[in-house]
Amino acid sequence: xxxxxxxxxxxxxxxxxxxxTRVNAVHALLYFICSLLATGVMFFVLGAPFVAxxxxxxxxxxxxxxxxxxxxxxxxGPQSAKQETAWLRPRAWIVPTLLSAVLIVELIYSLTHYxxxxxxxxxxxxxxxxxxxxGPYLLAVELASMLLLAALLxxxxxxxxxxxxxxxxx
Amino acid sequence: MAAIPIEVGLVIAGALFCIGLVGVLVxxxxxxxxxxxxxxxxxxxxxxxxAGSYWRQPDGQAMYFFILTMAAAEVAVGLSLVLQVYxxxxxxxxxxxxxxxx
Amino acid sequence: xxxxxxxxxxxPLAGFAVLAIGGGRLPRRIVxxxxxxxxGLSTILATLVSVRHFWLAPKGGVYSQTLWQWMxxxxxxxxVTFSLDALSLTMxxxxxxxxxxxxxxxxxxxxxxxxxxxxxxxxxxxxGSMLILVLADNLLLLYLGWEGVGxxxxxxxxxxxxxxxxxRAAMKAFWVTRIGxxxxxxxxxxxxxxxxxLQIQPILREVAGYPVGSALCNAAAALxxxxxxxxxxxxxLQTWLPDAMAGPTPVSALIHAATMVTAxxxxxxxxxxxxxxxxxxxxIVAIIGAATLLLASCSAIVQNDIKRILAYSTxxxxxxxxxxxxxxxxxxxxxxxxxxAFFKSALFLGAGIVIKTLGGEHDxxxxxxxxxxxxxxxxxxxxxxxxxxxxxxxxxxxxxxxLILNQVWLSERGGDVLWLLGVVGAxxxxxxxxxxVFVVFFGPGQGKPGARPSLWMVVPFAVLSLVGGLVGVxxxxxxxxxxxxxxxxxxxxxxxxxxxxxxxxxxxxFQGIYVAVSVAGIGLTYFLYCHAPERVRSLVSTPAxxxxxxxxxxxxxxxxxxxxxxxxxxxxxxxxxxxxFVDIFYVAVAQVSRVVSFILSLMVTGNVRWxxxxxxxxxxxxxxxxxxx
Numbered sequence: 001x002x003x004x005x006x007x008x009x010x011x012x013x014x015x016x017x018x019x020x021t022r023v024n025a026v027h028a029l030l031y032f033i034c035s036l037l038a039t040g041v042m043f044f045v046l047g048a049p050f051v052a053x054x055x056x057x058x059x060x061x062x063x064x065x066x067x068x069x070x071x072x073x074x075x076x077g078p079q080s081a082k083q084e085t086a087w088l089r090p091r092a093w094i095v096p097t098l099l100s101a102v103l104i105v106e107l108i109y110s111l112t113h114y115x116x117x118x119x120x121x122x123x124x125x126x127x128x129x130x131x132x133x134x135g136p137y138l139l140a141v142e143l144a145s146m147l148l149l150a151a152l153l154x155x156x157x158x159x160x161x162x163x164x165x166x167x168x169x170x
Numbered sequence: 171m172a173a174i175p176i177e178v179g180l181v182i183a184g185a186l187f188c189i190g191l192v193g194v195l196v197x198x199x200x201x202x203x204x205x206x207x208x209x210x211x212x213x214x215x216x217x218x219x220x221a222g223s224y225w226r227q228p229d230g231q232a233m234y235f236f237i238l239t240m241a242a243a244e245v246a247v248g249l250s251l252v253l254q255v256y257x258x259x260x261x262x263x264x265x266x267x268x269x270x271x272x
Numbered sequence: 273x274x275x276x277x278x279x280x281x282x283x284p285l286a287g288f289a290v291l292a293i294g295g296g297r298l299p300r301r302i303v304x305x306x307x308x309x310x311x312g313l314s315t316i317l318a319t320l321v322s323v324r325h326f327w328l329a330p331k332g333g334v335y336s337q338t339l340w341q342w343m344x345x346x347x348x349x350x351x352v353t354f355s356l357d358a359l360s361l362t363m364x365x366x367x368x369x370x371x372x373x374x375x376x377x378x379x380x381x382x383x384x385x386x387x388x389x390x391x392x393x394x395x396x397x398x399x400g401s402m403l404i405l406v407l408a409d410n411l412l413l414l415y416l417g418w419e420g421v422g423x424x425x426x427x428x429x430x431x432x433x434x435x436x437x438x439x440r441a442a443m444k445a446f447w448v449t450r451i452g453x454x455x456x457x458x459x460x461x462x463x464x465x466x467x468x469x470l471q472i473q474p475i476l477r478e479v480a481g482y483p484v485g486s487a488l489c490n491a492a493a494a495l496x497x498x499x500x501x502x503x504x505x506x507x508x509l510q511t512w513l514p515d516a517m518a519g520p521t522p523v524s525a526l527i528h529a530a531t532m533v534t535a536x537x538x539x540x541x542x543x544x545x546x547x548x549x550x551x552x553x554x555x556i557v558a559i560i561g562a563a564t565l566l567l568a569s570c571s572a573i574v575q576n577d578i579k580r581i582l583a584y585s586t587x588x589x590x591x592x593x594x595x596x597x598x599x600x601x602x603x604x605x606x607x608x609x610x611x612x613a614f615f616k617s618a619l620f621l622g623a624g625i626v627i628k629t630l631g632g633e634h635d636x637x638x639x640x641x642x643x644x645x646x647x648x649x650x651x652x653x654x655x656x657x658x659x660x661x662x663x664x665x666x667x668x669x670x671x672x673x674x675l676i677l678n679q680v681w682l683s684e685r686g687g688d689v690l691w692l693l694g695v696v697g698a699x700x701x702x703x704x705x706x707x708x709v710f711v712v713f714f715g716p717g718q719g720k721p722g723a724r725p726s727l728w729m730v731v732p733f734a735v736l737s738l739v740g741g742l743v744g745v746x747x748x749x750x751x752x753x754x755x756x757x758x759x760x761x762x763x764x765x766x767x768x769x770x771x772x773x774x775x776x777x778x779x780x781x782f783q784g785i786y787v788a789v790s791v792a793g794i795g796l797t798y799f800l801y802c803h804a805p806e807r808v809r810s811l812v813s814t815p816a817x818x819x820x821x822x823x824x825x826x827x828x829x830x831x832x833x834x835x836x837x838x839x840x841x842x843x844x845x846x847x848x849x850x851x852x853f854v855d856i857f858y859v860a861v862a863q864v865s866r867v868v869s870f871i872l873s874l875m876v877t878g879n880v881r882w883x884x885x886x887x888x889x890x891x892x893x894x895x896x897x898x899x900x901x
Contacts, residue, residue: 001172009182016186016209020193025201032205035186039216045172046179046223051215051234058238063208063245070249071201074256080199087198087263096195099888100188106895107184111177121173122226132228133235140232144239151243158250161257194884203881268878 005045012038023084025076029067036060047123179220186213199262200252204245211241273324276317277337277354280364281403283314284371288396295389304379307392311375311399315368322361333357334473336409350470353409358762362606363406363538366613369739370530371399373732377621378522380728381628385520391431395526398424402531406538411460411470414539418456418503421532422449428527429519441518448512452502452536459495462488476545484549493550496543497557500536504590507564511830513587517579521624524579529586529620530613537593537609541602548600555685558598562693565591567828569700573707574824577634578623581708584827585660586616588697595694596676599683603762608672611659614740618656621733625649625725626712636708640715648730650713652737657709659740661702663790673698674786681782695789702793710801 015035022028036059043052133141190213193206215234222230252262259266287310295303325335338353356364375395382391401420408414430442464470466488467478482489500506505513505528516528527533540547540557547554565588572584589612596605626642626649627634643650662673677698681691800808812821823829875886 002174005172005174013182013185013189016189019209020189020196020202020206025199028202028205032209035209036212039212042182042216043219046174046219048219048223048231048234051219051231054235054238058242059212063242066245066249067201067205067208070252074201074253074262076199076201076262084199088196092196093192095885096192099195099885099892100192102892103191103888103895104184104188106892106899107188108181110895110899111180111184122223124222124226124228124231128228129231129235132232137232137236140236144236147243148239151246155246155250158247158254161254191888195881195888198881264880267880271876271878 008038008041050126183217285400291393354407355409377732380726428523438518441515445512452499456499489549493553504536525617525620529616561594565697572704601679615656615659618736622653643713652734706797
């Protein structure tokens with residue numbers, strides 16, 4: 001089981017790196033979907049089957065699909081790849097990589113400072129999650145639903161004027 | 171089910187976060203920036219679930235649930251904004267959307 | 273009757289209020305009526321009150337009238353109280369009578385000037401302030417009057433303010449007297465903190481109990497002396513008075529001859545008990561008086577401007593008053609003030625008439641031969657000059673200057689040296705006085721007088737001159753018929769050492785000396801200026817003579833001294849600090865905030881990725897701090 005965890009961890013990191021560095025939008029999205037699926041496996045190994053299912057269904061299945069739709073609509077395929085390459089000169093990678101490297105080093109340092117004996121990996125079944133959501137987190141759930149309603153209305157309103165064009169500019 | 175030392179898990183989450191951060195800083199296309207933000211959100215969710223699994227509490231997963239909801243709402247609105255940007259500026263260059271200076 | 277005392281200063285102040293508010297709109301006739309009328313009424317009331325006080329003195333010799341409570345600060349409750357005793361009575365009479373005559377004179381003198389009502393408003397304010405000064409019962413009210421007369425002096429010297437020289441003279445007068453005012457104020461503070469009260473009579477009673485030469489008395493007396501020296505234009509603060517002649521002639525007559533410059537003399541006489549307890553300071557007063565009278569007389573001899581000669585003469589005569597005060601002869605000093613007020617203001621008014629008829633000419637060597645064309649003026653001027661020169665037989669027995677010199681001779685410390693200086697000063701006085709008379713009225717100059725002077729100018733001038741000449745007559749009557757004499761009346765109010773010659777005929781001997789000196793002086797002047805004017809010119813053109821002449825002409829170089837030693841370095845320092853180094857801090861604050869805001873404005877690019885980058889940098893720094901600490 002641990003092997004599966006580390007394997008999917010490596011897979012997730014690799015897929016994410018690739019997703020960030022691609023010039024073709026669809027490729028990047030697909031790599032990220034791959035990363036999300038690997039994350040789902042990680043969740044399952046950690047004993048959280050509920051969220052594992054959620055990752056696959058909602059994150060990869062709804063959110064990413066929405067991304068793909070919009071990308072298709074804007075026709076960001078091979079035509080815009082040339083522009084992306086122009087924008088992604090090697091010189092542009094230096095400072096962000098440096099900053100993130102410093103950040104990850106600090107994180108690793110502060111995390112490895114504390115050595116724990118008990119490890120993670122306890123199973124928390126969906127029933128408990130359900131009880132938690134309908135118990136202490138009930139208010140938050142209702143607010144989340146209102147948030148979604150607001151997002152729905154916002155997206156509808158913001159998208160009204162632009163949906164008429166055919167999106168042929170590249 | 172498996173016993174994973176929590177520091178390792180958190181380091182993995184941190185690594186994913188930082189890669190997403192690099193993506194936000196480097197890329198100029200707003201779609202890619204939104205994608206990188208999604209990567210960072212996903213990394214945060216991973217950290218929460220790890221914590222919930224460590225403490226044997228459902229709270230971690232409940233938090234992931236909310237993060238996911240928020241991410242969905244954000245993506246919906248964000249992408250419609252991207253469409254507006256494309257409509258007004260004619261390109262998806264983030265450097266063009268800088269009228270709010272000073 | 274005595275209850276009307278408060279009206280004496282109040283009426284001129286009311287006149288000032290009326291003229292200040294509505295004077296510009298009133299016709300000239302009404303303006304002069306208001307001005308002269310208020311002072312005239314005040315004079316009448318003052319005379320009535322004084323006669324009542326003189327013949328039927330109230331108990332203690334002092335009459336007090338409290339008007340209202342000025343302020344209340346815990347235990348300190350100064351009131352606006354006027355008190356009348358022999359000293360203030362003398363001063364009030366002199367001020368009101370002289371002011372009235374000068375006001376009448378000014379109604380004709382100031383006719384061609386614009387700002388007619390402004391002039392009379394200032395003059396009325398001056399008279400009111402001076403009356404407050406001499407009637408004040410406590411030092412605070414006295415200081416109010418003191419400042420008031422200083423203000424009016426400034427306003428009136430700079431009356432023709434369109435000429436910057438006049439303004440500069442006015443400012444100079446104000447600054448120099450300010451030095452004295454500050455010292456006076458510090459003296460008041462000292463007296464208040466030590467004695468707890470500012471009322472004059474209680475102060476004098478308290479101080480009488482202090483040992484002679486105590487620190488408080490010395491310090492307070494010295495500070496009050498500085499104030500008096502500045503106001504009365506004595507050494508070393510005499511530089512402002514010759515320049516103050518830039519004002520109109522009535523102003524010079526009233527303020528800078530008769531009244532304001534004698535405020536210092538009044539102060540010392542009023543606080544005589546304090547000075548008696550500080551004998552060192554009193555001796556300094558005498559020395560200042562003697563030095564001033566000599567230096568000023570020397571300067572007066574060589575001046576060309578008629579008003580400047582009279583100004584230096586004033587300084588010198590006040591030196592005599594200070595000399596008298598310095599040996600404790602208070603009554604003699606006040607008596608000299610009395611006579612001086614009349615004849616000096618008369619001389620100024622006469623000078624004003626001469627200047628006016630010659631169309632603004634001030635140089636005496638351009639005047640001449642006026643005795644035929646202005647006979648009345650000449651007569652009155654001669655009378656006043658004779659009074660100044662203290663010539664017999666006019667001023668036979670009770671001549672104030674002789675009185676002073678007698679007292680000086682009889683005093684304990686350095687009496688003979690001071691007496692000698694006084695006598696030399698008297699000789700010089702004859703010289704400069706008759707220099708004016710001979711050159712202006714008999715000289716060879718080409719003075720061509722214009723229109724005859726107005727009667728309104730000549731009559732007051734003549735009256736002043738007459739009073740000055742004849743003021744000694746009641747004293748003569750006193751001596752011959754034993755009537756109540758003014759001088760003894762004054763002496764009763766101010767206690768000082770009473771001195772007598774001791775040997776019979778002493779008075780006569782000294783009188784003879786003085787007469788000889790006077791005659792010698794007049795004769796010498798007559799010889800030099802009428803018979804042999806070339807002698808004078810040849811004396812002046814010798815190298816030593818010309819240097820001496822220049823030195824004396826410039827008033828012994830005091831102006832130059834002050835300019836190099838005090839004014840010059842100060843102005844240079846002020847120029848150094850033109851940017852005001854204290855401002856550096858405040859300017860720096862503004863500069864820093866501007867720079868910081870500029871730097872911060874560079875952060876606002878509108879680029880989202882730039883903002884994210886800075887958020888990350890911030891997170892890195894914070895995490896780094898958490899890791900390190």
